[in-house]
Amino acid sequence: MIKLADISHDDFFLLPSGAKVADVLEDILDHHTQYIIRCSEKEVGAVYRTSVLLREALKNGSGSLGENILVSERFAVIQEGDSLLDLLALEDHPDLIVLVNEGTVPVGMIDGLEAIRKLLHDFYGMIPGTKLSLPEYRDIVEQxxxxxxxxxxxxxxxxxxxxxxxxxxxxxxxxxxxxxxxxxxxxxxxxxxxxxxxxxxxxxxxxxxxxxxxxxxxxxxxxxxxxxxxxxxxxxxxxxxxxNHLMEQIEQKNKEIKHKNQELTLLRESIFAQDNFVCKSPKMTGIKDTIIKIAPTDITVLIQGESGVGKEVVTKLIHNLGLRNRYPLIKINCGLIPENLLESELFGYEGGAFTGANKHGKLGKIELANQGTLFLDEIGEMPLSLQVKLLEFLQDREFTRVGGTQKIKIDTRVILATNRDLQTMVNQGRFRRDLFYRLNVLPINIPPLRERVEDIPVLAEYFLDQFNNKYQMNKKLAPDVIEAFYEYDWPGNVRELVHFIERIMVISDADFITRDMLPEVFGGNPSPRQTIICTDLIPLKKAKNELEAQLIKRAYEIYKSTYKVGKVLEIDQSTVVKLLKKYR
Incomplete structure (x- = not known):
């Protein structure tokens, strides 16, 4: 690479420090130089053209040469070892370059910069849109x-x-x-x-x-x-x-990621199983996916469904899979606590707030849930008088204890559950509309067991294993038992299924439970038939019709299924349908 020193010249006179131009004019003329360089305190102070100086001397006499009338040329000071390309980086466009050594002593000069810069631009050029020269660009490519x-x-x-x-x-x-x-x-x-x-x-x-x-x-x-x-x-x-090596590394990373995902899936499944959440139906699988997505967040969740469908199970899962699982899950059932005590249970109270109150006061459930999760079950039972205060807390995460004046800030996640239709309650004026929309951020509607019959066998098997371990048993369910479970409506939902399996396992003597061991409601052995006694004489045809009507109505009231009624009365299902139409 060409250096600046390679194109410099030494056609200059170095004016000693402290010397005046007039005193050394004869020496300057003897050297026949183009430029005079003045240095002061180890730096270049000024550069004069000799022709300008001589013109001033002829005009005014050498004795009248004053330092203040000599105008310095525009110059830049550069190290002698710098590259020729450094000239392209100069932004002030000086007329002259003074090259100095490491001791800042002038060792050369370069003039005619405009022509030199033009040649450099034409020869080297600059990469469009960059500050790189072509040689620099080539150096990069070669690396x-x-x-x-x-x-x-x-x-x-x-x-x-x-x-x-x-x-x-x-x-x-x-x-x-x-x-x-x-x-x-x-x-x-x-x-x-x-x-x-x-x-x-x-x-x-x-x-x-x-x-x-x-x-x-x-x-x-x-x-x-x-x-x-x-x-x-x-x-x-x-x-x-x-x-290929990179592909192998990528494949290995993909295997590791897949393995980690499998471990994470197994961990999630164990948490789901631990909290009694097992399912096979598309509806419950969708709820399961929703739980996995929302658990790491703090979004407010409103869980709705009939009694016994598993609302509390879903709540525990959201808490256990979330980021707050190191802190407590605090539950309060709004339907079990009397209205006059519910406010103090929720928000706590200050000492002496009311007659019979603890003199030191008491923390409410909301404060106990700080950093954790607050679960308000049966939110539809909350009195209207408390709904305003709950709304204020949900909006600002601040509340005031009963009898207190100080605002308390709480960081908690809120999950709510109800078996009531809150939208209907809002329309009826029994639930605040603004609170409903504050709660209904992310609704989860758990369907009743009768609408997800695919879950019945997996739930039955799961609870059967649980009770076998609990009671040291080894009992099994016959396939026709599961068929009977399919036919039953399960008004108590999963809770009823759990209690029924536990009961039938405990009271049955055999290890293999069959359908004939089930109660009559499941199509098992019917109860002993009662003897029909006639208390009066009526036409036989009329007696037959009355008996037929009573039997068909009574059976349908009990079993709610034409299939079950036909099985109990030992007639075809189509006959049951005809008789129901006839006697209704």
Whole structure:
């Protein structure tokens, strides 16, 4: 690289420190120099042209030369070892350059900067949109650990970077100007992407086997000028072994991620099973996916469903899978606590707030749930008088204890549950509309067991295993028991199923529970038939009709199913339907 010192000259006179121009005028004339450089305190202070100084001397006499009338040329000070390209970086556009050594002593000068800068621009240029010169850009390209192979639009080699020399096993000076087909003939490589690009005028990818025996993936790209003519072909290569190694690493990472996901899934499943959440139906599977998504958040959840469907189970899962599981899950049933005590249970009270209150006061459930989760069960039972205060807390996460004045800030997640239709209650004026919309941020509606019969066998098997472990038993359910479970409506939902399985396991003597062991409501052995006694005489046909009507109505009231009624009365289901229409 050309240095600034290579184009500098020493046609200057160095004015000693403290000396005046008038005192050394004769010495300046003897040296026949173009410039005079004044230095002060180890820095260049000014640069004068000798011609300007002589003109002043002739005009006013040498004795009248004052330092204040001498105007310095515009100059810049640069180290003598700097590169010629540093001239392009100068922003103030000086007229002269003063080169100094490490001791800041002037050792050379450069003038005619405008012409020099123009030549540099024309010769080196600058990469558009950057501050890089072409040599700098070439230095960068030559440092790439990827082959760069360039030909003209006819396939003659223009450039090969050092990595390309290494890959192909040739030197640039050996191949520059040759046609790329010559390298194929010399078996430098088996096939050429450049030739393919020249044929198709499109990007090409080929596997090349090199002279060294290595196989590489070569990519050729066409470069067109503004008129659409092919002017260059740029080719690059990648070592196939490196690609395969990278692919193996990616595959290994994917396996690790898959393994971690499997572990996470197993952990989640164990938490679901631990909290008695087992399912197979699409509806409950969708709820399960929702739980997994919302558990890590703090979004308010409103769980709705009939009594016994598992609202508390869902609440525990959201808490246990969430980020607050290190802190408590605090539950309060709004339907069990008397209205006059509910406010103090929720919000706590200050000492002496009311007659019989603890003199030290008491923390409410909301404060106990700080950092954790607050579960308000049976929210539909909350009195209207308390709904305003609850709404204020949900909006600001602040509340005031009963009998207190200080606002208390609480950080807690809120989950609510109800078996009531809150929207209907709102329409009836029995629940505040603004509170309903504050609670109904993310509703989860758990369907009753009769609407998700696919869950019955997996739930039955799960609870059967639980009670076998609890009571040290080894009992099984016959397939016809599950069929009976399908036919039953389960008004008590999952809670009823749990209690029934526990009861039938405890009272049955056999290890294999069959349908005939079930109560009559499940289609088991019917109760002993009662004897029909006639207390009066009526026409036989009328007696038959009355008895038929009573039996069919009574059976349907008990079983709520035409199939079950037909089985108990030992008639076809279609006959049951006809009789119900007849006697209704």
């Amino acid at each position: 790439l650990e990827e082959e760069i192979f360039v030909t003209d639009g006819a396939g003659f080699i223009l450039y090969l970077n050092p990595e390309g020399e290494k890959v192909c096993g040739v030197k640039l000076e050996e191949v520059i100007g040759k046609h790329v087909s010559d390298l194929e003939k010399a078996k430098i490589f088996t096939s050429s992407t450049t030739v393919e690009v020249l044929k198709t005028k499109k990007k090409a990818n080929l596997l090349q086997k090199l002279k060294s025996g290595k196989t590489v993936l070569a990519t050729g790209r066409p470069i067109f000028d503004q008129k659409g003519r092919l002017v260059r072909v740029l080719s690059t290569t990648k070592d196939v072994r490196e690609i």
